[in-house]
Amino acid sequence: xxxxxxxxxxxxxxxxxxxxxxxxxxxxxxxxxxxxxxxxxxxxxxxxxxxxxxxxxxxxxxxxxxxxxxxxxxxxxxxxxxxxxxxxxxxxxxxxxxxxxxxxxxxxxxxxx
Amino acid sequence: xxxxxxxxxxxxxxxxxxxxxxxxxxxxxxxxxxxxxxxxxxxxxxxxxxxxxxxxxxxxxxxxxxxxxxxxxxxxxxxxxxxxxxxxxxxxxxxxxxxxxxxxxxxxxxxxx
Numbered sequence: 001x002x003x004x005x006x007x008x009x010x011x012x013x014x015x016x017x018x019x020x021x022x023x024x025x026x027x028x029x030x031x032x033x034x035x036x037x038x039x040x041x042x043x044x045x046x047x048x049x050x051x052x053x054x055x056x057x058x059x060x061x062x063x064x065x066x067x068x069x070x071x072x073x074x075x076x077x078x079x080x081x082x083x084x085x086x087x088x089x090x091x092x093x094x095x096x097x098x099x100x101x102x103x104x105x106x107x108x109x110x111x112x113x
Numbered sequence: 114x115x116x117x118x119x120x121x122x123x124x125x126x127x128x129x130x131x132x133x134x135x136x137x138x139x140x141x142x143x144x145x146x147x148x149x150x151x152x153x154x155x156x157x158x159x160x161x162x163x164x165x166x167x168x169x170x171x172x173x174x175x176x177x178x179x180x181x182x183x184x185x186x187x188x189x190x191x192x193x194x195x196x197x198x199x200x201x202x203x204x205x206x207x208x209x210x211x212x213x214x215x216x217x218x219x220x221x222x223x224x225x226x
Contacts, residue, residue: 031211042202042216043157059114092156096212101147104156 002027002095006105013083013112020079021108023093028073031096034066037107038089046091049076083112115140117205119217126193126224134220136203137185143205145212146179146186151219152199160201161188193224 003026013019023032032049047055047068055068070076080087093105116139126132138146144165149157163170163177163186170177174193179186186205190197200221204214 031213033213042218043214045213045215048211048213094212094214101159101162102212102214104158106156 002029002097002103004093004095004103004105006093006108008108009106010109011111013110015084015112017083018079018081019083019110020077021091023076023105025074025095027097029095029097032070032076033094034068034078035092035094036089037092043092046078080110085112088112115143115205115215117203117215117217119203119220121220122218123221124223128193128195128224128226130193132190132193132197132222134188134201134203135185136187136217138205139184140205140207141184142207145206146177147204147214148177148188149202149204150199151202157202195224195226198222198224
């Protein structure tokens with residue numbers, strides 16, 4: 001199974017600022033995704049991170065708010081821009097190798113004050 | 114898009130009893146159905162999955178059943194143990210989405226000794 005390193009594990013940020021979350025995988029993966037998990041709730045897909053091209057966003061999520069990069073097959077970043085308290089959540093990256101299961105990073109717990 | 118409904122939202126059982134969690138989905142194109150267990154403060158971990166060409170799958174005390182005609186699938190845990198206490202999420206996805214998962218709202222399972 002893929003080993004996923006997600007950084008930072010947690011952060012407290014001022015409203016109006018931006019935070020970039022990194023997801024590093026120890027091997028090349030087919031697909032990478034970003035999810036949001038609001039407190040006590042389920043996981044919601046933000047976008048599919050496409051290698052070498054623009055991410056594919058789900059309804060309700062836009063590139064200006066959540067810019068995503070994926071420069072290669074082992075690394076991706078998610079930026080949460082112009083943050084407000086409503087952005088306080090856990091953000092998780094997920095990877096898929098071939099046709100196997102989806103693995104999750106340990107998550108980034110973001111608190112916006 | 115896909116809509117996954119999950120019931121119940123909370124479930125309390127005595128140790129040794131069985132637990133059943135049910136999910137329904139809306140997109141007939143969905144053909145991969147994983148179940149994830151998430152302990153407090155940890156990442157979701159896959160416990161079992163099933164694909165549309167199979168009606169049932171077992172792994173020790175855990176089983177999943179799928180009824181494609183009715184568009185529902187269920188998780189069965191037998192001989193429950195306190196360590197099974199966690200939040201369980203079902204998910205569904207069409208394979209051509211690359212495992213971009215649509216999650217149910219989760220079931221908080223409590224197994225009391």
